[in-house]
Amino acid sequence: MEKTVTKTAKTVEEAISLAIEELGVSEDEAVVEIMEEGTSGGFLGMGKKMATVQVTANVPEEEEEPVYYGDDETFEGDAVSEAEDEAVAFVAEILSGIGIHGKLDSYREGETIFIRVTGQDCGAAIGRHGETLDAISYLTSLVANKHSEEHIRVSLDIGGYKKRREIMLISMAQKAASRAARSGRPVELEAMNPSERRIVHSTLQTFAGVTTHSEGEEPQRRVVVSPTRGNGPVQTSASTFEDHADTASDDTDADILSDTTVIETANDPANESEE
Amino acid sequence: MSDLLVTMAKALVTNPDAVTVKEIDRGSTVVLELSVAPEDMGKVIGKGGKRAQAIRTIMKAKYLRTGKRVVVDIV
Numbered sequence: 001m002e003k004t005v006t007k008t009a010k011t012v013e014e015a016i017s018l019a020i021e022e023l024g025v026s027e028d029e030a031v032v033e034i035m036e037e038g039t040s041g042g043f044l045g046m047g048k049k050m051a052t053v054q055v056t057a058n059v060p061e062e063e064e065e066p067v068y069y070g071d072d073e074t075f076e077g078d079a080v081s082e083a084e085d086e087a088v089a090f091v092a093e094i095l096s097g098i099g100i101h102g103k104l105d106s107y108r109e110g111e112t113i114f115i116r117v118t119g120q121d122c123g124a125a126i127g128r129h130g131e132t133l134d135a136i137s138y139l140t141s142l143v144a145n146k147h148s149e150e151h152i153r154v155s156l157d158i159g160g161y162k163k164r165r166e167i168m169l170i171s172m173a174q175k176a177a178s179r180a181a182r183s184g185r186p187v188e189l190e191a192m193n194p195s196e197r198r199i200v201h202s203t204l205q206t207f208a209g210v211t212t213h214s215e216g217e218e219p220q221r222r223v224v225v226s227p228t229r230g231n232g233p234v235q236t237s238a239s240t241f242e243d244h245a246d247t248a249s250d251d252t253d254a255d256i257l258s259d260t261t262v263i264e265t266a267n268d269p270a271n272e273s274e275e
Numbered sequence: 276m277s278d279l280l281v282t283m284a285k286a287l288v289t290n291p292d293a294v295t296v297k298e299i300d301r302g303s304t305v306v307l308e309l310s311v312a313p314e315d316m317g318k319v320i321g322k323g324g325k326r327a328q329a330i331r332t333i334m335k336a337k338y339l340r341t342g343k344r345v346v347v348d349i350v
Binding site: 099125139143 | 287325329333339
């Protein structure tokens with residue numbers, strides 16, 4: 001297939017090399033036509049002219065067909081790196097293998113490849129608690145890193161599941177943190193996978209008054225949110241205090257009663273202190 | 276039905292030509308016997324069977340609609 005590109009650069013040589021690079025051919029395979037000779041110009045580069053060349057070469061037909069999956073949906077080839085291309089192609093193959101129809105977009109930010117799949121009926125590719133999504137995500141990151149020296153992270157979302165889950169996890173983390181800070185007792189969250197735990201940890205990193213750590217073995221590993229002032233032995237005494245709230249409440253009630261001198265509501269403060 | 280398994284295995288191994296899958300239909304269960312080059316065994320099994328588990332999870336998703344159970348054996 002014959003292909004022609006036109007390039008403009010400071011010098012003819014530069015323009016040619018840009019053009020053959022784009023065509024992906026060697027210089028002797030290309031026919032170069034110089035449209036405009038560049039001149040460096042006179043005093044201080046004034047009157048400078050850029051060089052323009054037109055390069056024609058026989059380029060091999062694109063070997064890879066655009067990747068289709070599902071029925072007729074295609075996705076844009078905005079992939080910038082080989083790893084991204086491979087990761088995206090792999091996800092597309094898996095989805096079409098499972099029998100999912102949808103659209104696939106990807107972009108790269110630093111060392112992370114983001115792949116988003118949208119479409120109806122993505123349920124099978126998400127699975128219970130996102131376990132199929134996690135499996136696809138895991139294998140895709142292996143494929144992306146197969147030929148890469150630096151570690152590439154893959155962030156895959158299907159049908160917006162990850163996004164919804166992230167919003168939920170953030171709110172869950174904040175609620176647990178408020179509860180831990182208020183009660184002075186550690187709060188244990190449900191079992192989560194590593195990436196979900198990471199969301200919780202990073203959400204609460206800036207949350208005053210609590211620290212987070214994980215406990216247990218995969219897949220039952222879970223985040224524990226602890227109040228900062230209730231750490232270590234202090235934590236035990238704090239919970240001891242709570243445990244003996246019934247016996248301690250006698251004194252507290254007496255104080256409240258004498259302060260407020262509202263005898264009719266004597267039962268209410270007692271209830272409150274127990275909650 | 277086993278194309279997807281071949282695709283995944285080939286993507287993980289260093290010797291894709293040695294990847295084969297034998298499909299055995301046992302009525303309500305389909306057994307897929309995956310074999311790879313001996314030096315690639317670790318590439319499809321993974322540490323603690325993590326890769327094998329991910330492969331099985333994805334194959335289960337594929338077979339969900341068929342109503343059949345799928346078993347992936349690495350032989």
